[in-house]
Structure formats: C-alpha cells, structure tokens
Amino acid sequence: MAQPVDPSGLGRVLSETMSALGRFTAGADGEAPPPPEGVGEAADGLVRVTAGPPGRITALTLDPRAMRLPSESLAEEIATAVNAALVDLQEKAIAAVPGQVDLTSLGEQLRRIQEDAGRQLTTFTDALVQAQDRLSGQGGR
Structure with missing residues (x-):
C-alpha cells in the first residue's frame, strides 16, 4: 500500500510530537516503568503485606x-x-514521579519540533502562493 503524500510535513511533525510525549510518559528506555509496590511487615516478619496502586492489597503472607x-x-x-x-507504596509513588519526569528535555524536544513545523508550514504556504501565482498567470493567456 502506498504511503499517503504529506507535502506539508505536518504528519511527520505530529508523529515526532507523539513520539516525544510517548518517551516522556514511558521513561528513558521507552518502556513503561512497573507500577510502584509497597511492602509492610509486622510480628517480626511473620506477617507480610504487599500493596499496589491505587492502594489495593495485592498479597498477604502469614508465616505458619x-x-x-x-x-x-x-x-x-x-x-x-x-x-x-x-505508607511504603505512597512514598515510592511520590519518589517515582520526579525521577521519571524530565520537563527540560521534553520542553527542548517540543521546542525543536515547533520550530521545524513553523519552517515547514512557511515553506508549504510559500509553495501554495507560488502555485497560485503561476495559475493566475496562465489564466490570462
């Protein structure tokens, strides 16, 4: 199947934007980090509980x-x-957010994409104006 024609390049810009946002939400390696997990123990380790988002108990282990x-x-x-x-789950969830979010990097990527999109849109608009001028010139013959 033939690829659709994208003379303005806006499809590529949108694709790059979505890719940047995907990297932002997924993390540096491109994969979504596993959800945080909280662990609590009591009775000198005889009782062990695991909790996951949004505050659900995912495991309860009792030593005999x-x-x-x-x-x-x-x-x-x-x-x-x-x-x-x-409490452990809450602390890990709060700690995970700043380490995964690099707003400076994302902002820089989006700024470059915006500048590139602006140049491409200007080029595309200029080409349309030139084509219109050529068509107007041919109609008068």
Missing part, C-alpha cells in the same frame, strides 16, 4: 507461626503490616 498468635493480636499485626505497606 503467626497462626499461634491470639486472634486479636494477629488482627492488629495484619493491620500494622497493611498500614506499613500503604
């Missing part, structure tokens, strides 16, 4: 020795581990 604890104590230890996992 934890089952020897009285039920009220076990419930308290589970609550402690859950809260620790959610």
Whole structure:
C-alpha cells in the first residue's frame, strides 16, 4: 500500500510530537516503568503485606507461626503490616514521579519540533502562493 503524500510535513511533525510525549510518559528506555509496590511487615516478619496502586492489597503472607498468635493480636499485626505497606507504596509513588519526569528535555524536544513545523508550514504556504501565482498567470493567456 502506498504511503499517503504529506507535502506539508505536518504528519511527520505530529508523529515526532507523539513520539516525544510517548518517551516522556514511558521513561528513558521507552518502556513503561512497573507500577510502584509497597511492602509492610509486622510480628517480626511473620506477617507480610504487599500493596499496589491505587492502594489495593495485592498479597498477604502469614508465616505458619503467626497462626499461634491470639486472634486479636494477629488482627492488629495484619493491620500494622497493611498500614506499613500503604505508607511504603505512597512514598515510592511520590519518589517515582520526579525521577521519571524530565520537563527540560521534553520542553527542548517540543521546542525543536515547533520550530521545524513553523519552517515547514512557511515553506508549504510559500509553495501554495507560488502555485497560485503561476495559475493566475496562465489564466490570462
């Protein structure tokens, strides 16, 4: 199948813009980073909880020795581990944002794309004006 003709080059500019935004949201290596994961433990490691976004418990592991604890104590230890996992998740989610966002780099890329698009649009407009002038000149013959 033939590629569509893009004399203005705007399709390429839009593609570059989307690519830059994709790199911005995906990270430097082009792949989306894994979601952060929070981990909390209690009862000297007998209770372990894992939490993921948006604050859901994704795993609860109880060492068999934890089952020897009285039920009220076990419930308290589970609550402690859950809260620790959610705090860890929150801290990791906040810490992940600044390291992944390089607004200076993205701004520079978008500025170059904008300048390139402006030059291409000017060239395209000039070509249209010249073509119109040539057509106007031919009609008078």
